[in-house]
Amino acid sequence: MRNRIMKEIKSWIEIPENSDFTLANIPFGVFSKETGHHAVATAIGDYLLDLAIVQKFGYFDDLEIPKGIFESRYLNPFIALGKEKTNAVRKCIQTLLIERSKITKDSKCITEALHKQDEVKMLLPIDIPNYTDFYSSKEHATNVGIMFRDPDNALLPNWKHMPVGYHGRASSIVVSDTPIHRPHGQLKDPAKDKPDFGPTKRLDFELEMGFVIGKETQLGDIVAVDKADDYIFGMVLFNDWSARDIQVWEYVPLGPFLGKNFASSMSPWIVTFEALEPFKVAAPEQQVEVLPYLKETKRETFDIQLEVAIAPQESKETVVCQSNFKHLYWTMEQQLAHHTINGCNIQVGDLYASGTISGATPDSFGSMLELAWKGTKPVQLEDGTTRVFIQDGDQVIMRGHAGEGHERVGFGGVRTEILPAKNIEL
Numbered sequence: 001m002r003n004r005i006m007k008e009i010k011s012w013i014e015i016p017e018n019s020d021f022t023l024a025n026i027p028f029g030v031f032s033k034e035t036g037h038h039a040v041a042t043a044i045g046d047y048l049l050d051l052a053i054v055q056k057f058g059y060f061d062d063l064e065i066p067k068g069i070f071e072s073r074y075l076n077p078f079i080a081l082g083k084e085k086t087n088a089v090r091k092c093i094q095t096l097l098i099e100r101s102k103i104t105k106d107s108k109c110i111t112e113a114l115h116k117q118d119e120v121k122m123l124l125p126i127d128i129p130n131y132t133d134f135y136s137s138k139e140h141a142t143n144v145g146i147m148f149r150d151p152d153n154a155l156l157p158n159w160k161h162m163p164v165g166y167h168g169r170a171s172s173i174v175v176s177d178t179p180i181h182r183p184h185g186q187l188k189d190p191a192k193d194k195p196d197f198g199p200t201k202r203l204d205f206e207l208e209m210g211f212v213i214g215k216e217t218q219l220g221d222i223v224a225v226d227k228a229d230d231y232i233f234g235m236v237l238f239n240d241w242s243a244r245d246i247q248v249w250e251y252v253p254l255g256p257f258l259g260k261n262f263a264s265s266m267s268p269w270i271v272t273f274e275a276l277e278p279f280k281v282a283a284p285e286q287q288v289e290v291l292p293y294l295k296e297t298k299r300e301t302f303d304i305q306l307e308v309a310i311a312p313q314e315s316k317e318t319v320v321c322q323s324n325f326k327h328l329y330w331t332m333e334q335q336l337a338h339h340t341i342n343g344c345n346i347q348v349g350d351l352y353a354s355g356t357i358s359g360a361t362p363d364s365f366g367s368m369l370e371l372a373w374k375g376t377k378p379v380q381l382e383d384g385t386t387r388v389f390i391q392d393g394d395q396v397i398m399r400g401h402a403g404e405g406h407e408r409v410g411f412g413g414v415r416t417e418i419l420p421a422k423n424i425e426l
Contacts, residue, residue, distance in 0.1 A: 009023060009098050009099075010098070010099045011023055011044060011045070011097045011098060011099060012097070012098070012099045012100070012101070012104050013044050013045050013047055013097060013114075014045055014046075015044065015045040015406075016045060016046065017405075018404075018405075018408065019045050019046070019408065019410075020043075020401055020408060020409070020410020020411060020412050020413075021043040021044050021045055021046075021269075021410065021412070022044075022045075022406055022407065022408050022409070023044070023094055023097060023098065023406070024275065024278075024403070024406065024407045024408065024409050025043070025271060025275050025408075025409045025410065026042050026044075026090045026093050026094055026097075026272070026275060027042060027043055027234070027269035027270055027271045027272065027275070027411075027412075028040060028041075028042060028075055028078070028086075028125070028234070028269070028270050028272070029041055029042075029043065029048075029075075029122055029123075029125045029268045029269045029270065030072075030073065030074060030075060030122070030123045030124075030125045030268075031048060031050075031115070031120045031121060031122050031123060031268075032120065032121050032123055033115075033120055033121075038071075038073060038123065039051065039052035039053070039070055039071055040052065040069075040070040040071075040072065040075060040078060042090075042093055043117065043269055043412065044097055046116060046117055046118070047114055047115060047116055047117060048114075048115055048117050048120065049093070049097075049113050049114060050070075050112070050113040050114075050115065051070040051089075051093075051113075052068075052070035052071045053109060053112045053113035054070075054093075054096070054103075054109065054113050055067070055069075055070050057106060057108075057109040057113075059092070059096060059102075059103060059109075060089065060092060063085065063088050063089060063092060064085075065081070065085065065089065066081075069081075073123070073127075074124075074125065074126050074127040074349070075125050075126050075270065075349075076126055076127050076348050076349045079126075079212070079214045079233045079348055079349065080214070080216075080348045082214070082215065083214065083215075083230070083233075083274075086214075086233070086272070087272075087274055090272060090274065090275075122175060122176065122177070122268035122269075123175060123268070124173070124174065124175040124266070124268075125175070125236075125268055125269070125270055126212060126270070126349045126351070127349050128170040128173055128349055128350070128351050129170065129347040129348075129349055129350055130167070130170055130346075130347060130350045130351070131167070131168045131169065131170040131173060131264075131350070131351045131352075131353070132165050132166070132167055132168065132339060132350075132351075132352045132353070133165060133166055133168045133208075133240055133256075133260075133352075133353045133355060134163050134164065134165040134330065134335050134352065134353060134354055134355045135159075135163075135164040135165060135355040135356075136163055136164075136328045136329055136330035136335065136354050136355045137327060137328055137329065137354070137355055137356055137357050137358050137366070138155070138159075138284070138329040139327065139358040139359060139360055139364075139365075140355065140356040140357070140358035140365075140366060140367070140370065141154070141155055141159055142154045142155060143358065143365065143369075143370045144369070144370075147369070147373070147374050148248070160286070160287060160288040160329075161288060161290065161291070162290075162291075162294070162338055163330040163334055163335045163338045163339075165335070165338075165339070165355075166255050166256055168240075168256070168260060168261060168264070168353075169260075169261035169264075170351070172261055172262060172263050172264065173263075173264045173265075173266060173351065174263060174264070174265055174266075174416075175265070175266060175267075175268050176265060176266070176267055176268055176412075176413065176414040176415050176416070177415055177416075178265065178416065179416065179417040179418070179419050180241065180262070180263040180265070180416060180417075180418060180419065181418075181419045181420065181421055181422050182199045182200060182203055182392060182418060182419065182420060182421040183199070183200055183203075183243050183246070183258070183262035183263075183421070184197065184198060184199050184200070184421060184424060185197070185200060185243060185245075185246035185250070185258045185259065186246065186249055186250065186258075187200070187201070187245045187246065187249065188245075188248075188249040195249060197426075198421075199420075199421035200243035200244070200245055200246055200259075201245055201389070202243065202244035202245040202375075202389045203241070203242075203243055203244075203389050203390045203391075203418065204241070204242045204243070204244050204367050204368045204369050204389055204390060205239050205241060205242075205308065205367060205368065205390060205396045205398075206239065206240040206241070206242055206355075206356040206366060206367050207239070207306060207308050207321060207323060207356060207357050207358075207366035207367065207398060208237075208238040208239065208240050208353045208354045208355060208356060208357060208366075209235055209236065209237060209238055209304070209306075209325055209353070209354050209357065209400065210235065210236045210237075210238040210266060210351050210352060210353040210354065211232050211233075211234070211235050211236075211332050211336075211351075211352050212232070212233045212234055212235070212236065212270055212349065212350070212351055213231055213232065213233065213346050213347065213348055213349065213350035213351075213352070214231060214232060214233030214234075214348060215230060215231045215348065216345070216346060216347050216348050217231075217340065217345050217346050218345055219343060219344075219345040220343040220345075221340065221343065221345065222293075222337070222340045222341055222343065223336050223337055223339075223340045223346070224293075224337065225293065225294060225295065225296050225333050225334060225336075225337035226296060226297050226298075226333070228332065228333035228334075228336040228337055229273060229333065231336060231346065232273055232332060232336070233270065233272065233273070234270040234271050234272040234273055234275075235270070235271050235273070235276065235302075235411075236266045236267045236269070236270055236271070236351075236411065236414075237266065237267040237306075237398050237399070237400050237411045237413065237414045238264065238265070238266050238267075238351075238353045238354070238414070239264065239265040239266075239396060239398055239414055239416060240260065240264045240353055240355075240356075241260070241262065241263050241264060241265070241416075242259060242260055242367070242369075243258070243259045243260075243262065244259070244369055244389070245259075246258055246259035247259025247260065264353070265414050265416045266351075266414060267398075267411045267412055267413060267414040268412065269411060269412045271409060271410075271411055275409045276302050276304070276402060276409060278402075278403070278407070279302050279303045279304065279402035279403055279409070280300045280301070280302060280303075281300065281301060281302070281303045281326055282299065282300060282301075283299045283300055283301040283326070283328070283331050284326075284327070284328070284329055286299075286329065290334075293337055293338075293341055294334050294337060294338060296331065296333060296334065299331065300331070301325065301326050301328065301331050301332075302325055302326065302402060303324065303325070303326050303402055304324060304325035304326070304400050304401065304402045305322070305324055305400065305401055305402070306321075306322070306323045306324060306325060306357060306366075306398070306399070306400045307319050307321060307322045307323070307398070307399050307400075308320055308321040308323075308366070308396065308397070308398050309396070309397045309398075309399075310379075310381060310387060310390070310394055310395070310396055310397075311394065311395040311396075311397060312381060312383055312385060312391070312393065312394055313393030313394070315381070315382070315383040315385075316382055316383070317382070317395075317397060318380075318381040318382040318383075320368075320371055320379055320381075320387075321363065321364060321365060321366055321371060322363060322364055323357050323358060323359045323364040323365075323366050324357075324359060324364075325354070325357060325400070327357060327358070327359045327360075327364075328354055328355075328357060332352070332354075335352060335354075336352065339352070356370075358370060368387065368388065368389050368390065372387065372388040372389070375388040375389070390418055391418070392418055392419065392420045393417070393418065394417070394418050395415055395416065395417045395418075396415070396416050396418075397413055397414070397415045398413060398414045398415075399411070399413045400413075
């Protein structure tokens with residue numbers, strides 16, 4: 001069911017104006033109730049639909065979906081069915097949700113399956129075997145290079161030749177609404193000879209998006225750049241937290257470690273590639289000819305509007321950044337092709353983050369490091385306070401969507417509160 005005809009079709013569920021979860025979307029996530037019940041679900045308007053219940057009542061029988069698959073704690077078994085099956089389920093759900101569909105006469109099923117989103121708990125939707133973070137925004141990489149290296153040579157020589165990345169920590173990825181504590185680490189004052197130990201003073205967000213692997217490979221296999229879409233199930237919003245003072249002291253010679261691995265936050269709903277298909281646009285022109293394995297026959301990306309807001313404790317939020325996924329210099333397909341070109345195998349549920357998504361203007365910079373320009377330009381908030389980095393009690397909220405109105409496809413946001421550092425006895 002194409003997004004462009006969604007405006008002509010109504011659902012039997014009321015969908016508020018500017019909802020991320022229209023008939024054009026049909027994302028997948030996992031929720032739980034106080035009773036202990038958990039299940040795979042989709043979102044529609046302010047509601048979610050329990051797909052385990054929908055299957056129990058026989059609405060997926062024609063699709064030959066394994067019994068009980070929607071009772072799984074994670075989406076991995078469902079994703080592993082492959083796109084032919086998962087797309088069929090998505091289209092079936094769309095059909096069930098339009099007005100006067102056969103499920104509307106089944107009050108027992110609807111009573112059991114339909115829940116208000118704000119009355120359930122959303123869980124981390126996937127079991128993540130591996131996590132990789134890329135560094136794919138030319139604007140972000142340039143800004144960081146100007147601040148910390150040579151302004152005339154902000155990008156390192158390899159940056160325009162390959163998607164730079166590193167392997168991060170999968171176990172510390174948490175779902176939206178999971179608070180995190182300010183991390184400890186070594187902090188080096190430039191005026192001192194030796195480092196100190198303590199909580200980070202420069203906690204930062206990074207506006208990112210991630211893609212989820214839906215098809216595995218074997219060790220030694222590669223994923224061709226023009227076949228990469230076959231291996232990507234969908235996308236999420238991603239906040240890759242950074243402790244800048246810990247990071248800057250430790251990153252030489254091997255790169256990110258304690259300054260990054262304490263936590264990353266992701267949205268609970270995975271939006272499929274199929275839902276995003278109508279929002280494809282040309283990717284930025286690459287300024288250097290890449291090697292053959294990175295050359296795309298059709299160089300495209302998605303037009304996804306992004307924003308970041310900061311909400312101090314007991315104060316209203318301030319939007320501090322407005323960016324777009326389409327700004328990224330390296331595409332997801334190039335990232336995956338590069339990741340596997342040495343024969344590295346990939347697994348269902350692997351998560352690959354884009355790196356900070358910054359645009360060309362100061363209001364589109366995707367981190368506090370850039371927005372406050374290394375602490376020299378404090379960001380003004382609605383409550384009269386300012387920020388150069390994130391403070392205890394602050395909530396950082398990221399949102400993203402493509403399209404508008406009845407064709408809007410959104411991610412529902414990722415929200416995280418920062419708690420004070422835990423007391424550590426040494």
